[in-house]
Amino acid sequence: MKKVRVLLADDHNLIRAGLRRVVESQPDFIVAGEAEDGRQAVAMAESLKPDVVVMDIGMPLLNGIEAARQIRAAHSDTQIVMLSMHSDEGYVLRALKAGAKAYLLKDSAEADLARAIHAAAEGKSFFSPAVGKVLLEDYMRKLQRTGKEDSYELLTPREREILQLVAEGKSSKEAANLLDLSVYTVETHRARVMQKLNLHSIPELILYAVRKGIIA
Amino acid sequence: MPTEEASAAATPTPDVSRSPLRWTLLGAFAILLALLVVSGVTAVHVLREMHRQAQSIRAASAEREQANSNICVSVQIYDQTITRYAASPRAEPDQDVIDGLSELSAQVSGAWNRYPEERPFLETLRDLVAEQRALYAARQPALVIKQEPVLHARVLECAKQVSLWSGRGAQQDDLALLAQFGELQSGLSRALLIAFGSGLVLAAASMVYIVRLERQTRGRYYELARSRHELQLLSSRLVDAQETERRSISRELHDEVGQSLGALLVDLGRLPAIAPDAKEQIDRMKSVAERTFQSVRNISLLLRPSMLDDLGLAAALEWQGREVSRNSEIEVDVQTGNLSENLPDEYKICIYRFVQEALHNAVRHSAARTATVTAEQSPDRIVVQVKDDGRGFDPRRTRGLGLLGMEERVKRLGGTFTVHSAPQQGATVIAELPWPPKTLESDRDRPRERV
Numbered sequence: 001m002k003k004v005r006v007l008l009a010d011d012h013n014l015i016r017a018g019l020r021r022v023v024e025s026q027p028d029f030i031v032a033g034e035a036e037d038g039r040q041a042v043a044m045a046e047s048l049k050p051d052v053v054v055m056d057i058g059m060p061l062l063n064g065i066e067a068a069r070q071i072r073a074a075h076s077d078t079q080i081v082m083l084s085m086h087s088d089e090g091y092v093l094r095a096l097k098a099g100a101k102a103y104l105l106k107d108s109a110e111a112d113l114a115r116a117i118h119a120a121a122e123g124k125s126f127f128s129p130a131v132g133k134v135l136l137e138d139y140m141r142k143l144q145r146t147g148k149e150d151s152y153e154l155l156t157p158r159e160r161e162i163l164q165l166v167a168e169g170k171s172s173k174e175a176a177n178l179l180d181l182s183v184y185t186v187e188t189h190r191a192r193v194m195q196k197l198n199l200h201s202i203p204e205l206i207l208y209a210v211r212k213g214i215i216a
Numbered sequence: 217m218p219t220e221e222a223s224a225a226a227t228p229t230p231d232v233s234r235s236p237l238r239w240t241l242l243g244a245f246a247i248l249l250a251l252l253v254v255s256g257v258t259a260v261h262v263l264r265e266m267h268r269q270a271q272s273i274r275a276a277s278a279e280r281e282q283a284n285s286n287i288c289v290s291v292q293i294y295d296q297t298i299t300r301y302a303a304s305p306r307a308e309p310d311q312d313v314i315d316g317l318s319e320l321s322a323q324v325s326g327a328w329n330r331y332p333e334e335r336p337f338l339e340t341l342r343d344l345v346a347e348q349r350a351l352y353a354a355r356q357p358a359l360v361i362k363q364e365p366v367l368h369a370r371v372l373e374c375a376k377q378v379s380l381w382s383g384r385g386a387q388q389d390d391l392a393l394l395a396q397f398g399e400l401q402s403g404l405s406r407a408l409l410i411a412f413g414s415g416l417v418l419a420a421a422s423m424v425y426i427v428r429l430e431r432q433t434r435g436r437y438y439e440l441a442r443s444r445h446e447l448q449l450l451s452s453r454l455v456d457a458q459e460t461e462r463r464s465i466s467r468e469l470h471d472e473v474g475q476s477l478g479a480l481l482v483d484l485g486r487l488p489a490i491a492p493d494a495k496e497q498i499d500r501m502k503s504v505a506e507r508t509f510q511s512v513r514n515i516s517l518l519l520r521p522s523m524l525d526d527l528g529l530a531a532a533l534e535w536q537g538r539e540v541s542r543n544s545e546i547e548v549d550v551q552t553g554n555l556s557e558n559l560p561d562e563y564k565i566c567i568y569r570f571v572q573e574a575l576h577n578a579v580r581h582s583a584a585r586t587a588t589v590t591a592e593q594s595p596d597r598i599v600v601q602v603k604d605d606g607r608g609f610d611p612r613r614t615r616g617l618g619l620l621g622m623e624e625r626v627k628r629l630g631g632t633f634t635v636h637s638a639p640q641q642g643a644t645v646i647a648e649l650p651w652p653p654k655t656l657e658s659d660r661d662r663p664r665e666r667v
Contacts (some may be wrong), residue, residue: 012475018482025486058470063526085474085513088538090523090531106478107509110485138538145547145585 038062072099167209255407582606
């Protein structure tokens with residue numbers, strides 16, 4: 001089986017060393033290289049063409065989000081696992097918009113990193129459990145305080161299925177095959193879901209799914 | 217404001233009463249005024265005196281004319297009496313003649329006493345009257361009658377001379393008056409000249425004094441303006457220094473402590489696989505390390521929100537709003553609209569701290585349920601507004617350090633800061649920043665420090 005090649009990008013040696021140990025402890029992973037800042041990460045992604053880049057958000061010269069955007073723009077095959085200290089949705093959403101598949105909190109990195117890299121390598125999403133928890137808490141508190149209705153209740157079972165598949169990173173065609181529907185129907189459902197939930201992009205949809213615990 | 221109090225205390229009140237020039241000028245003005253009053257009063261007095269003299273001279277000359285004409289009239293009457301006496305020659309004495317002579321004699325002797333300067337003429341008259349009287353007493357009417365025309369002629373001549381003399385006297389009096397008037401005129405001119413001269417000197421001295429005062433005032437004004445400016449500079453530098461300090465501490469915490477803890481956590485996570493027996497202890501250590509990691513992260517964020525650098529202002533404001541919502545009873549809604557992501561760092565920090573402080577105030581004092589943060593950018597300015605539905609306050613009376621600090625930050629960028637609130641009406645704080653940014657005054661004065 002082909003090993004997953006991982007590029008580690010973090011400006012702190014200690015963290016990188018820790019990450020390297022975790023990656024190397026997995027038999028099917030191999031560390032392709034280490035970058036100390038965002039620019040170097042972009043350059044090394046260009047030359048090494050890794051399968052997965054584990055990227056810290058706060059890096060000098062070029063921050064992780066911008067570096068992720070550039071890498072994704074040049075190589076759509078390279079997946080990004082974003083490492084962050086923050087579980088705030090501002091970070092998560094921007095990481096998703098930059099094209100990251102997985103979002104890991106640094107304080108739980110060792111436990112989830114292997115799973116996150118696996119998921120990302122397969123094109124699936126992965127989020128630290130704590131992230132989903134924080135997002136859900138924010139969401140529920142807001143609903144409670146403003147007295148608004150949870151829009152998830154408005155979705156039909158079919159729409160919920162579509163929501164989950166899209167959030168998991170499935171294309172319309174894949175979802176259509178799975179549900180035995182036409183691509184057109186899937187896309188219509190997806191549009192209706194986004195309208196009902198007042199979402200404007202796939203990253204927002206993914207964020208919503210994470211918040212609701214639909215995907216993790 | 218503390219600024220004004222400090223500068224007022226630093227500038228001593230000038231002691232004007234100690235200035236000698238001031239008193240000299242005052243004295244000189246008093247003397248000048250006294251001079252003018254004295255010369256005016258003297259002139260009025262002299263004029264009145266002259267007027268009185270002229271009137272008495274006129275009265276005297278009229279009186280003299282009167283006496284003169286009285287004598288003439290008496291002579292005329294005597295003339296007629298004599299003529300009548302001559303027309304009816306009788307030897308007995310005529311009472312009319314005696315009366316006429318007595319009258320004439322009385323008038324002449326009256327004039328004799330009053331007009332001593334006309335005595336030569338009066339003497340002639342008196343002699344003639346006495347002669348007539350003697351002739352009449354000697355009962356020589358023919359002679360009386362014969363002598364009468366002589367008397368008559370002499371009287372007329374005398375009258376003419378008296379009148380001539382009196383005219384000359386009046387002329388002399390007029391000349392004297394004229395001379396007196398001339399004296400008065402020259403006296404007045406002299407007084408005026410002195411007053412004018414001293415007034416000129418006084419005006420010059422006053423000008424010097426005023427110019428000196430003006431210069432002093434201007435000097436003080438500049439001094440005050442400079443010290444205010446310096447104070448402003450100082451306070452803005454303080455804000456900068458605080459920001460720089462916070463940033464470096466935050467970075468230190470994040471980079472050193474935070475990352476070390478992170479590495480520790482990563483390794484701790486791998487430990488149970490190596491030493492399964494110590495799992496319980498390792499888990500405890502891990503949870504301590506995690507808590508420490510959290511608090512280091514929170515402190516670091518408070519000091520310098522890394523979102524500003526990582527995600528930009530809008531995301532940082534949204535984060536701030538969610539943080540406040542999580543940790544307080546207020547639900548914060550953040551609308552950043554069209555806020556540019558490429559604001560200068562001073563702007564980002566200013567707006568961020570403004571919102572942070574405003575929300576902080578709302579949490580501590582307002583008992584609000586919701587708060588709204590809006591940031592809007594238009595071609596000429598950026599308006600940031602934080603509004604809550606809490607209990608409000610009276611902005612004229614409440615001016616805590618928080619509001620002052622916000623105002624200071626906003627003013628430093630050339631913006632305006634306003635507070636709208638009233639008890640039970642909620643509170644709105646608004647910062648309007650100029651856009652595009654003005655060159656900061658304080659930045660021109662110092663080398664730019666980059667952090």
